[in-house]
Amino acid sequence: MSEAQWDRSRCSVAGALAVVGEKWSLLVLREAFLGVRRFADFQRVLGAPRAVLTDRLNTLVEEGILRRVPYQAQGERQRHEYRLTQKGIDLHPALVALMAWGDRYLAEDGEVPLELRHRDCGEPVHLALVCEAGHELSGARDVRPVPRIPTG
Amino acid sequence: MSEAQWDRSRCSVAGALAVVGEKWSLLVLREAFLGVRRFADFQRVLGAPRAVLTDRLNTLVEEGILRRVPYQAQGERQRHEYRLTQKGIDLHPALVALMAWGDRYLAEDGEVPLELRHRDCGEPVHLALVCEAGHELSGARDVRPVPRIPTG
């Protein structure tokens, strides 16, 4: 038997996807990281159906990934906007990883649509796997998965 | 207008999700990273409907993320198994990122179901954002997104 024995039912990947794996959820978060906060702006840039967008925003708020913040522009009635919580901000690496993969394999003529740079020094940024001892791993093959809760 | 102007239609996140964003796709890949290769094993550990699993495996093969490899165990007929290509292996960071997030926010009683360790030194591994100048960024706020193809 080649695959490791462990309890898939509490897999963190499955859990994360149960929360943000529905259609549009991660794209909503992508826009949130780019500064989009208002319903109409999400709707316009994403092109998602309104009903779906309503549902995704509500779900993300319920899950504590976004929070509704009341605000009032001058000469307009009070509205609320959607902002990332820390829980939401912590999804950033997942989006960066997907973006990096898409940049590598889907970009046409090497034209990357969006580049991430270090705010302080301006240099391009990438994801790296590092261990507690400080080694930077070269790839997935340097990783050994260790089940902590075997099924028995 | 707060959000940056850029061409969402070729966003790498959306592109990546169009390829691996369907239900079960990333879970299939999770198992592939853990060594699962055969249809029946995917079906058993995931519990996904057969028809869906067939479709996801075919899609992943078409997309070049998995490849079908014929093999023959002794005393058995020839079968084929599904193995990760380099394109598939490069999705590893995305799964690690989702797993890390799930570990942090969804694990009950701090029990993390699966731990990743450096194969060489045995130390736990985590994802980090680093820039070309070698700085390790502390979080999403240290990142500045730079659109490369403005919509005009």
Next chain:
DNA sequence: CGGGCTGAGTTCGCTTGACGAACCACCCTC
């Protein structure tokens, strides 16, 4: 005050996708 506009949803048919269960073909072992 009356009517229009706008942002934020909600409702409605329709179509697509996911689901579990049953069915099927191949080829091996006995």
Next chain:
DNA sequence: GAGGGTGGTTCGTCAAGCGAACTCAGCCCG
């Protein structure tokens, strides 16, 4: 050549996603 396991396909049902139309609250202009 009977039985069984692998690797699917087919089928009917049910949930989800879809675009378009409708709603509603509040501000603005006249």
